[in-house]
Amino acid sequence: MIGRLQGRILAKHPPQLLLDVNGVGYELEAPMSTFYELPAVGETATLLTHLAVREDAWTLYGFMRERDxxxxxxxxxxxxxxxxxxxxxxxxxxxxxxxQCVEQEDTTALMRLPGIGKKTAERLIIEMRDRLGTLMMAPGAALPSVIGQAASMPVTGTADQALADAIGALIALGYKPPDANRMARAVDDGSKTAEDIIRAALRSVNPG
Structure with missing residues (x-):
């Protein structure tokens, strides 16, 4: 099992990133909560990982925090x-x-997320309720990484590309293409990075 990786970021295309670890390039998928904290391309990052093994694919998922x-x-x-x-x-x-959504049985907030209908939201509340105590006790501190002004640098070089990357990321997260396009364009002002656009778009859907 691969539980942790430290290396240089070669590319960031949310929700995918490429990490160079001693000359070996690892492709990972990560939630936006991790992308918001990643340093710029070319900098070093340390990620906790989860390896999912299926018959047709081995997929690595990366996280900045143990709680996530x-x-x-x-x-x-x-x-x-x-x-x-x-x-x-x-x-x-x-x-x-x-x-908070689970404790308050807030199915409405959960249903704002892509792919989650009423039945899935109710199932999440029922099955996750008893596990939350243990999960919330997990260490919340981020692992050491290079995070500073470079972390807010654009993922790409142009505003148009940043918007395109944001739309692509929202689609990859499960939003329908028309919805992803609408959400991203509604919050883009031409100066945001792709990650900023994604963050604003997601907050517009679930502001809580």
């Missing part, structure tokens, strides 16, 4: 919730907000 990885692992054990939906949940709200 623990929540991801709990979510993919819920009936009907796969890795893609778990990434969408962690991208649309942090662990504390998710815990």
């Amino acid at each position: 990885r623990a929540l991801f692992r709990a979510l993919i054990r819920v009936t009907g919730v796969g890795a893609r939906m778990a990434l969408a949940i962690l991208s649309g709200m942090d662990a504390a907000r998710f815990a």
Whole structure:
């Protein structure tokens, strides 16, 4: 099992990133909660990882915080919730907000996330309620990484490309193309990075 990787970021295309670890390039998928904290391309980052093994693919998922990885692992054990939906949940709200939704039985907030209907929201509340105490006790501190002004640098060189990357990321997270296009364009002012556009778009859907 690969539990942790430290290396230089070669590319960031949310929700995918490429990490160079001693000359080996690891492709990972990560929630936006992790992307918001990643340093710029070319800088070094340390990520906690989860390796999902299927017959047709081995997929690595990366997280800045143990709490997020623990929540991801709990979510993919819920009936009907796969890795893609778990990434969408962690991208649309942090662990504390998710815990609040479960404790308050707020199906409406959960249903604002892509791919989650009423039955899935109710199942999440029922199956996650008893696990929240353990999850919220997981260490919340980020692992050491290079985070500073470089972390806010654009993912791409142009505003148009940043918007395109943001739309692509929202689609990858489960939003329908027309919705992703509408959400991204509604918050883009021509000066935001792709990650800023994604963050604003997700907050517009679930402001809590």
